[in-house]
Amino acid sequence: VKIEKKKYWVHDDWYCKYITVKTPYGDYVEFPCFRWLVDDKEVILRDGRARLPQHAKTRVAKQHRRKELEQRQKTYRWKEWHPGFPMSIDAKAHSELPRDIQFDSEKGVDFVLNYSKMNVCNNVKVTACVLCTEYVMEHWKEDFMFGYQFLNGCNPVVIRKCTEIPDKFPVTQKIVEDSLERGLTLEEELKEGNIFIADYELLDGVTPNSTDPCTLQYLAAPICLLYKNIQNKIMPIAIQLLQKPGEDNPIFLPSDDEYDWLLAKIWVRSSDFHVHQTVTHLLRTHLISEVFGIALFRQLPAVHPVFKLLLPHIRFTIAINTKAREQLICECGLFDKANGTGGGGHVELVQKSMKTFTYRSLCFPEAIKARGMDSKEELPYYFYRDDGYSVWEAVTSFVTDVVDIYYDKDETVQEDAEIQAFVKDVCKFPKSLQTKEQLVEYLTIVIFTASAQHAAVNFGQFDWCSWIPNSPPTMRKPPPTKKGEVDLKYIVESLPDRGRSCWHLGAVWALSQFQENELFLGMYPDEHFIEKPVKEAMAKFRKNLAEVVKVIKSRNEGKKLPYYYFSPDRIPNSVAV
Template identity: 55%
Template sequence: MDAEPSNCISDLGSVRESGPLCLEGVISVPTLVSSELSGPIWDRCVRTSMAQSETLCIPAHQTDSGGSVQSEREWGQPPAGGSTLAVPDLVLGDGSPPGLSTMGDSDQRGPFVPASWQDLASSPGNLEVVGMAHQGPVVLDTGLPADVQETIASARAPSSRRLYSSKWRVFESWCLSHAEFSFDICVKDDFGDIVKVKIEKGKHFVNFQWFCKNIKVKAPSGKYFEFPCYCWIADDEVIIREGTARLPQDDTGLFKEQREKELESKQEQFSWKEWSPDIPKCADGNVKKLPKEVWFDIVKSAEFTWNSTKAIVDYGLGWLKGYFYPLNDVTDFEKILKDLEKILQDFNIENNLETVMQDWTKDYMFGYQFLNGCNPVMITKCVNLPKNFPVTDEMVKGFLKKGVTLQEELEAGNIYIADYKILDGVPTSSSQLYLAAPICLLYKDRLDQIVPIAIQLSQNRNGETSPIFLPSDNEYDWMLAKMWVKSADFIIHQLVTHLLKTHLISEVFEMAMYRKLSAVHPVYKLLKPHVRFTIAINVAARKNLVNEGGVFSKISSLSVAGMETVMQSAMESLTYESLCFPEAIKARGMEDVPKYYYRDDGKKIWKTINCFVSTVVKIYYDSDEAVQNDTEIQEFVKDVSSGMNNSGKFQKSLKTREDLSEYLTVAIFTASAQHAAVNFGQFDWYAWIPNSPSTMRKPPPEQKGLVDLKWIMESLPDRGCSSLVQGTVWDLSRFQNNEV
């Protein structure tokens, strides 16, 4: 269910008592590299609004198109007791050095306050700096290189001064990904607690956006005020409230009005779109039309694009080699892996993949994957055999413990089943590709291993055209029957377990979060890190993976219509309860099966997340009534229910703190632990194509005794398809460098 081009402004604050005011911040700078030294620099103004209506301002500066100096005045000496302004490592997205001012009863401009060397070096043109201060001249201590320090020290103007930067410094500074700056401001009066900060950015012909991470203010008393922003600043102003989380019922007056306007704006930016009937709704529009905070950051975007490119290159080479080097034996698939290793460089065949390649034909390995493979949610305890799966005691008695019958093992809870009926009747994308809806019966043997004991390759109980394959059949009959099961499992895993039940569901939670929760709501702060990049990755998936002619249609047997049919069928059984991990395990009767590490680890993670979430909920909600009176939470839950698009199978309100804790645990667990469990093992289990074929090129055999190695090789994906599968699952399984 993993870009944020860096251009940014940031971190400001204010003061509680008279004395130095410390402001800190983090800035990202543009990725664009300028080779020109002429042209205007756009302006920006950062204001901090105080409780007592005073505003501290870091105002704009701009060169005129001709680069002329407007004025130049003598610097005065700093007054006795004047404070020192330190601006280390300051790099603004537009190359703008800051000035200082107060905006109260008058707007008198004070002496020029220069910036640091990095700031000067970032300028893509000549700088005309306008700076203002609250209490007369301010002494700058920057520790700059000697030549730049001298230039600044000789500046004379209280209002302006032209500074020049070299091209290599422009290049160096604009390549930085982020920077942090801090400085002190000496203030005369006690402003009280700071409640909000306003950031404004002027409109210009060249109009880069800035990303503001957060603003942190330390008052002389030592008290901190934090203003988390984490958004891009375009042409409009951004008002950031002090970061203390607050419920909507705790806000009144102007704060309540601001909160309502914030949500109105977000609902215009984030609107729902029905991707397909009866499938969860998604974000409306291309990711570039959405606010930049939902984009990939630069690192993730670059790695995602590069990894996808390498996967496509591997596919192209595989497709080309297919003409000259067809696959004649199962071992030939190892050659494709060797080709992939040369392209990816950092990839090597080892650990789990090596074990799969060695043991993929063994029944224990086949059964183990139902417990701890990529799709550990298909297996269910079998109490009664389906009527369309007429397995008899005579068929399987040789595979059960000595002296017991099939019925006795069913009653003892030792029989399990994986039924792929959801694929029955789904049309394929080509007459040359095939899809089956198999049923597989599994058994917990004396070694506590899960092994297959019977496989039927259709939902049709007609034994003449749909025989039940057994471990005692000839080697290739049984091998191909297991391949058909794993091929069906691949389809269900990718479309239902992975795409639908982690990615699309998490997107619904993220969309509803942006639309219905204010940025100061504690639940917004709790959820945001866990749903990060979900919208961006899903937009990419809808564009490149599950679209018509996309990757999935190339590696599977399904068209877009077939994919939608599968997911629509899965939605019929999708409920809120099915996303609650403990209840889902219980519903499948999998509480006591041995060696089920997905269950064991998942229960621990679920419990930990729920404990943490419950603690947070109790901090902000002192009673169940507080949950009921939280209008934003209630609207959030309604919006999630609407976004799920499946006829009211998700609740539309929450009554208690316990309900809220479980609800948020579902959202976090789905986006994090569940997604990790079904995503990051894909290369290990799917890179060896015979273990889990993504598609089949021959129909299922209707009789036993017909299959040989040639039949199997003609059924498995060709070299080009296999190369694309391997490249794709390698890409999907990758951790990004900045991913935890």
């Protein structure tokens, strides 16, 4: 079916969902569109059946696929926003984006309203109505709460099992023996798997925010040693605030003066906030999902089954990232106004993180195992891991079902020139896929990263970061170089001022909100697929996700700190905020 639209003097963009044609025999054939017709535009639609390129037998069908991709590659162009960053879309502003990937009017207004609320401190009413937020405000000083956040807070991806104390962190048996509860030596506790570490080495050497000449801001690069006590709780037992050991870089302990220890923990929480916002959240969900999205539009035609499968999971991602580059992480944006890594530090952090970034680190089970955090017996309260496994398995099962419909054997994957071009267009990742298993894993990574992983590290921000001392976005005094010199006044003066706190509160509130008409994982109202087997796979997927919701809800009952960020009914399909 060919649709032609002529431009008139009035604004007359038309969004076409689908066209249904009744044949002379009384049958109905559906032609999915789901795109905008802008100005003088011609769109040629194929019927809704998904087809691989090697199954396009006629010259017309092959030519149509080729022309569609040629046009898309002119429209969706790569651009390097900063050296060392993942590639992004070639557009300076949201208005320059292709109409098909811009926010719809409702979503666009929503974002503008949210951003306006970030700008006015008085509009952010901090009412402790959320159970988690209230609990954080009451218990943030406690070592248990500090340790718990490494497992189930906003950034549950930094902690790893420690098998050997690094030379740069000279912790000895004598230093921590009062914190070890089992009567074992430090070396024995290491061998038993009871010692964990959080190392913020990425922050070492990053330039602090200097955009405000009236306020000095500081960064640290702490190392925190954690201990699993006899109650299976993760507790901090030693903190060093800078990477290089020395007399002016003491190791702080729970037995130190109350305010010395509290300030050391605050510095770790502030450092965790920077790594979370810039690496865990921005780089590893937003920017990576945009790369997948651009490559998808450039290399897969609308008739390709993988295009149909992935499109809902990159919905509005390029748009939100373009808005972010336009208003949030740009010069004089929110990062500069509120965060200690503003003014370019956030750029340095992404660049440093990209040097060690790997494709395998996006595979959820492998990432958990690489940190030595995979044993449920050793860490029974790591809900991020447990729920993440459940969602990963559900997504993998769904993707497997869809792949099996269109790819009968490994050779079919190898012969799919379009899927190979898609994979190759995503820089620094595998150059090709050779088996169905590899294809399933790749597509699972794309969907999981854009949906579940983003939800897990984004929507808890107000819960965990709205109480400023628990996640300071910046610090106004340098890390202490001696013990015994810190009092409450010094701590208060170290924390952000009112203005930066307001910017921070507005941001974490806005980023934690679902949209009014949010599409959650498994919801596919736009019927890109018309085949019955795919619709059956979708129904099975929703059923599996509902079971995950039920399990999580049951576990959370009666808990003072429920963990629900991986609950599928709270996981949007895509990175869109």
